[in-house]
Amino acid sequence: xxxxxxxxxxxxxxxxxxxxxxxxxDKTDKNPTREVIANTGLIYQWSDRYWGAFCATDxxxxxIGLWVYTPPGYNSAYPQSKRYPxxxxxxxxxxxxxxxxxxxxxxxxxxxxxxxxxxPMIIVGIDGTSQLGGSFYVNSxxxxxxxxxxxxxxxxxxxxxxxxxxxxxxxxxxxxxxxKIEDVFPTLRDRNSRGIGxxxxxxxxxxxxxxxxxxxxxxxxxxxxLDFDGSGNNGFISLFQEIFPxxxxxxxxxxxxxxxxxxxxxxxxxxRSLVVSAAAAFSPHELIIxxxxxxxxxxxxxxxxxxxxxxxxxxxxxxxxDHLVHLPxxxxxxxxxxxxxRWLANSFDSLYNNATASQQNHFGDIKKLLISxxxxxxxxxxxxxxxxxxxxxxxxxxTIETFKGTTQLTGTSDHFLYDLLEDILIFHSxxxxxxx
Amino acid sequence: xxxxxxxxxxxxxxxSLAIPAMGGGMEIPGVGAxxxxxxxxxxxxxxxxSAAYYNPAGLVYVTEDQFTVNEAITNFxxxxxxxxxxxxxxxxxxxxEITNRFAVLTNPSAGGYFRIPISGKTYHFGxxxxxxxxxxxxxxxxxxxxxxxxxxDKQIEHNFDAVAFNVTAAIELQxxxxxxxxxxGVLRGDLIYGGFFLRPNPASTTAIYYDQIASRPNDLLTExxxxxxxxxxxxxxxxxxxxxxxxxxxxxSGAIPSQVTVKGDTYxxxxxxxxxxxxxxxxxSSSISAENYILSSGAVYAAHAQFKTKINLPGQIGGGVAYxxxxxxxxxxxxxxxxxxxxxxxxxQYTFASSAITLNNGINxxxxxxxxxxxDWKNTLRIGVGAEYSYSDIIKLRGGYAxxxxxxxxxxxxxxxxxxxxxxxxxxxxxxxxxNSITIDLSTEYVINGKTTDSGVTYLTSDGGTDNIADxxxxxxxGSAWESIAxxxxxx
Numbered sequence: 001x002x003x004x005x006x007x008x009x010x011x012x013x014x015x016x017x018x019x020x021x022x023x024x025x026d027k028t029d030k031n032p033t034r035e036v037i038a039n040t041g042l043i044y045q046w047s048d049r050y051w052g053a054f055c056a057t058d059x060x061x062x063x064i065g066l067w068v069y070t071p072p073g074y075n076s077a078y079p080q081s082k083r084y085p086x087x088x089x090x091x092x093x094x095x096x097x098x099x100x101x102x103x104x105x106x107x108x109x110x111x112x113x114x115x116x117x118x119x120p121m122i123i124v125g126i127d128g129t130s131q132l133g134g135s136f137y138v139n140s141x142x143x144x145x146x147x148x149x150x151x152x153x154x155x156x157x158x159x160x161x162x163x164x165x166x167x168x169x170x171x172x173x174x175x176x177x178x179x180k181i182e183d184v185f186p187t188l189r190d191r192n193s194r195g196i197g198x199x200x201x202x203x204x205x206x207x208x209x210x211x212x213x214x215x216x217x218x219x220x221x222x223x224x225x226l227d228f229d230g231s232g233n234n235g236f237i238s239l240f241q242e243i244f245p246x247x248x249x250x251x252x253x254x255x256x257x258x259x260x261x262x263x264x265x266x267x268x269x270x271x272r273s274l275v276v277s278a279a280a281a282f283s284p285h286e287l288i289i290x291x292x293x294x295x296x297x298x299x300x301x302x303x304x305x306x307x308x309x310x311x312x313x314x315x316x317x318x319x320x321x322d323h324l325v326h327l328p329x330x331x332x333x334x335x336x337x338x339x340x341x342r343w344l345a346n347s348f349d350s351l352y353n354n355a356t357a358s359q360q361n362h363f364g365d366i367k368k369l370l371i372s373x374x375x376x377x378x379x380x381x382x383x384x385x386x387x388x389x390x391x392x393x394x395x396x397x398x399t400i401e402t403f404k405g406t407t408q409l410t411g412t413s414d415h416f417l418y419d420l421l422e423d424i425l426i427f428h429s430x431x432x433x434x435x436x
Numbered sequence: 437x438x439x440x441x442x443x444x445x446x447x448x449x450x451x452s453l454a455i456p457a458m459g460g461g462m463e464i465p466g467v468g469a470x471x472x473x474x475x476x477x478x479x480x481x482x483x484x485x486s487a488a489y490y491n492p493a494g495l496v497y498v499t500e501d502q503f504t505v506n507e508a509i510t511n512f513x514x515x516x517x518x519x520x521x522x523x524x525x526x527x528x529x530x531x532x533e534i535t536n537r538f539a540v541l542t543n544p545s546a547g548g549y550f551r552i553p554i555s556g557k558t559y560h561f562g563x564x565x566x567x568x569x570x571x572x573x574x575x576x577x578x579x580x581x582x583x584x585x586x587x588x589d590k591q592i593e594h595n596f597d598a599v600a601f602n603v604t605a606a607i608e609l610q611x612x613x614x615x616x617x618x619x620x621g622v623l624r625g626d627l628i629y630g631g632f633f634l635r636p637n638p639a640s641t642t643a644i645y646y647d648q649i650a651s652r653p654n655d656l657l658t659e660x661x662x663x664x665x666x667x668x669x670x671x672x673x674x675x676x677x678x679x680x681x682x683x684x685x686x687x688x689s690g691a692i693p694s695q696v697t698v699k700g701d702t703y704x705x706x707x708x709x710x711x712x713x714x715x716x717x718x719x720x721s722s723s724i725s726a727e728n729y730i731l732s733s734g735a736v737y738a739a740h741a742q743f744k745t746k747i748n749l750p751g752q753i754g755g756g757v758a759y760x761x762x763x764x765x766x767x768x769x770x771x772x773x774x775x776x777x778x779x780x781x782x783x784x785q786y787t788f789a790s791s792a793i794t795l796n797n798g799i800n801x802x803x804x805x806x807x808x809x810x811x812d813w814k815n816t817l818r819i820g821v822g823a824e825y826s827y828s829d830i831i832k833l834r835g836g837y838a839x840x841x842x843x844x845x846x847x848x849x850x851x852x853x854x855x856x857x858x859x860x861x862x863x864x865x866x867x868x869x870x871x872n873s874i875t876i877d878l879s880t881e882y883v884i885n886g887k888t889t890d891s892g893v894t895y896l897t898s899d900g901g902t903d904n905i906a907d908x909x910x911x912x913x914x915g916s917a918w919e920s921i922a923x924x925x926x927x928x
Contacts, residue, residue: 031576032532102714103651104581406523408636408904409655418581418652419525 039072040110043101064149064177065097065127068185069106071113071120083186085121085193085432087425088150088178088216090137090202090209091128092413093274093379099199100125103417109425117422118429122185126150126177128202133273136281137205138346143280150177150205151213178215188432192217195428197369199413199420200224200381201274207348211355211363218431220369220424223377223385223413225278228347230383231390236278236343238380240329243271274379279325283342349391364397369427371401371420376411399427461750461776461813461843461855462571462596467545469506469923473865473879474822475836477768479756480677480687484925485547488564488604491675491689491756492617495549495560495606500927503548507922510541514885514915516851518577521910522893527634527656528581529909536854536915537574537590543567562604564619568671568691569598569749575851578632581653582709585736587660593630594852598623598696598749600671615677623669625696625747629782630662631809631852636904637709638802639731645724649732654709657731661807663743663784665700683760690753693778695746702743702786706803710734727798737795739803741786750775754818763826770820776843781811781853810896810907811853813843822863834865834879842886848908849890856913857886877923887914 045067071084091099105123112118128134135146148154153176175183182189195218198206203224210219228236328340344350352360370392372385392398401423405411413420468486471478478486482494485504514536518529547564574593579586601624606617634656639646675689711732715724724732754772761767788804795803822836842855849856865879894908 026538028535028538028576031534032530033576033579102648104653403524406525406655409650409652411523414647415651415655416523416525 039114041069041071041106041113042074043106044068044070045097063127064146066177066181067097067101067125068181069101069109069123069125070185071122072110073120074122074186083188085119085195085429086181086185086187087121087123087428088126088181088194088196088206088209089123089424090126090196090198090205092198092200092202093134093277094129094270095134095199095202096127096129097125099128100417100421103414103421105421108418108421112422112425112429118425119432121425121429121432122181122187123425124177124181126202128198128205130277130280132280133270133277134201135205136201136278137208138281140281141284143277143284147205147208147212148176149174151209151215152176153179191215192433195219195431197221197424197428198224199417200378204348207368208351210366210368211348211351211359214359214362216366217433218367218369218428220371220427221385222371222417222420222424223373223381224370225379225381225384226348227384227388227391228343230380230387235380235384235387236275236328237335238383239271239275240335241333242380243269243275271379275327276325278343279327282346283326283328283339285326348388366397367427367431368392368395368398369401369424370398371403371413371423373403373405373411373413373416376405378412378414461774461779461816462569462853467506467566467568468504469865469877469879469921470824470834470867472881472919472921473834473836473863473877474768474824475770475820475838475861475863476818477756477758477770477820477822477836477838479675479689479754479770479772480685480758481756481766481768482675482677482687485549485562485564486566487606487617487675488547488562488600488602488619489566489568489673491677491687492562492604492606492619492673493615493675493677493689494687495562495604495617496608496615496677498549498560498562501548501550502925502927504546504923504925506543506545508541508543508545508919509921510543510917510919511539512536512541512573512854512915512917514573514851514854514856514913514917516575516577516854516909516911516913518909518911519889519891520893520906522656522906525652526581527653528579528658529911530577530579533912534575534577536851537576539572539574541572543570557607560606560617562602562606562619564602564604565599566602567597567599568623569596571596571853573852573854574630577851578658580658580707583658583707583734583736584710585707587632587658587705587707588630588662590630591632591660592852593628593662595626595628596747597626598669598694598747599626602671602673613679617675617677619673621671623671623694623696623749624666625669625698626666627698627700627745627747627782628662628664629784629809629852630660632658632660633807633905635659635802637731638798639728645728648714649709649711649724649728654711654732657709658707659704659803659807660707661702661704661784663700663702663745665698665743665745667696667698667747669694669696669749685758687756687758688754691751693751693775694749696749697744697746699742699744702741702784704739704741704803706737706739708733708735708737727796730795730799737803739788741788741804743784743786745782745784747782748778748780750778750815765826766824768822768824770818772818772820774816774818774843776813777815779811779813779843781809783808783810805903807905808903809850809852811850812845812848812896814845816841816843830869832867834863834867836863836865837861838863842888844888846888847890847892847894847910848896849888849911849913850907850909851913854913854915855885856915857888859883859885873927875925875927877925878921879923880920881918883917883919885913885915885917887912889913 089100113120130143137146139145139147194216196206196209196216197220199222203221206219210216326339329335374382409415467489471486478490482491483497487494515533517533520529545566549562552559572595574590576591602619602621604619608615637650637655639650671694673691678686709732712734752774756770758768784807818840820838825833827833838861840859842857844855861881861883863881867877869875889912890910893906896907
């Protein structure tokens, strides 16, 4: 009997031990980690001269800077059998080709590729700066042919007018940025493998590029000026009222019996310089300088004249003929309907309505991402985004996201771009379709 | 006295740590293999050394002088799936379910009992070392987004032991009817706390390049600290046991709140965002302030300090019942209310040597700020039921069940104070008697912790609410635990 009790007791003890040992295992090897990514992409820092981007001060062609991210696995020393989709990111106002990289683009891309959340891709950061602050990525007689430089291979005749010299004429062939990238890097040369996006002004340029070319199958914009008058009386109008009140900011200088208003638009006043940049893009004063100084230009195609020797602030006569712009309001802050009408013609929905049927059709196929932070967006762009989103909310080709700030950090796109880049890259990656 | 000497020496020699917490807050819901096997429903029985914890009045029903040594082996399997976001933004927590750092914890405890006749009355005394409060858990679940250097492996390490060195005394007021008892002694607290804090970037919002150096993910800077200290307090428990009938016994007991002041050393590390590429720009390098340069240098700064913190441990009150169904079967039940709202977490007050940090005035002030790990807990109920069956003279079988509320309020969960909701425990035990003087008691327990999901970022006001440091970690918490205990009692 005793031995039976002992056996029973031993069995019970063994059961207890087994129960304990069954649970006693280390499961931490299955824990997720976010180790430092072993495979990192490369960044090519590249500034090339694009003859189309004229800065129109010293007559020399300007340039558009590019930084190019290539994914892990890309090796420029060997012929590439693998080709990659390409995403073009246009910088916002005052942003250059480094903008997205300074906000962690390479880190985010490396991590998302390592985690399998995006396919390996080439990402091009594009400079958006101009002499007046930002180009809006449009062709402008005042700032340069930015749209052409980005998207259109072109040839042109350029006439030089050096100071006190005879005019010179040059004929140039210029490759667009997109062509250049596809020549240099192993990209998939197919519309379904190209995307374009941008923050702020860059978002406007991206949407415009997606509409007016047939190069892209996906487009994204964060806090972009896509609806210039917002819900009818805000957007840019709010910005005008805020930064150009009547009175002391204006000063006048006279030349040739003309009164020309000038205003401090240095980059210490980003809101003002943005408005002047936008005016240079959407309502430039089409004066061409030649040996007679002032000449009205009747055509706007292939012949551009420059005057060498002028500076941004002044010339020997004390005015700025190379940078005259029409502002859409007068010194009392009242909207000028003619000039404002030229702006509104460049608002995205106007562009769409005036686009060709073919452009409208392929834009309808494009997948679009809109990200907005509402009222905290810079330059009142949130008002424009809200209005644009309201108009397009029912369109299933749009994906709409919103974000807001934290108690420590206001909800501007600049402050949160590190996080937004994840959404942007994942969106474009999902929409890339390999032709193979 | 020889027996008493043996008991005393044995108790002193035995290491203090008893069974770790398996349920609410940081409390040990069971001390002693027999009590544990019965789901902690021991308050109305308490007839061994563990009466010092459950009900000192039960000591009068211990029949022989004895000495007991306990050894508990425990393994916690907690799981945490982080979902920490500030606004819509992730801040560096790993994605996926994470289990706590693997550890098999061993905790011995001990106690003894002896009787002393004084003036014709028999007084019952006990000496015990047991651990009424304990937490032992560590995690690795975070990597700063803005600095590639990893935090120390035990990113969160919380090891708190409160060990009671108690003397227990009990007396029968009415023979076999009514007894009272008291257990009191010092409480030794040992605290190791290592953890990280995400602190708002102190860069001035008006400083040039603020937008560039304080945008996401640089709006939050990571500080990690490890504090190691010890201190003393006092504990007092009292109880009453009433045998209504020879079969039915009621027990009531309670403990007063305690406070342990812990002092020790702290090692701190500050992880600055890495913006060195940005620094190389000529316009930045000539314009950025020295303070903002440090705040974007990518460096990791370290410092030492002395720390002090007061730990408020809760009081409790409870009642139990035991019913002797027959000479083989005993049933018991227990209900306990613990005042966890008294526990406020840790407020670390640092003292830095003047030479500890010499970077820059603004940075120095920021780095030497006191840090806190506050909690906002609620009082809890614990219920236990158990049974003991005497299979024979030398074999006893025990079983029990307990349910224990979590003191953690919603959206205040923190892996350092892991307690994921209502826990249920199933207990089994076995007692074996050898040679009428040695008893071996075994118990095993399986605990399932409730699953809870927290969201959002919570700033608790118990630390003033002004440090803008999140006090919770959102995500899904769940877990379980295993424990086995072996107890040897030698009767004299």
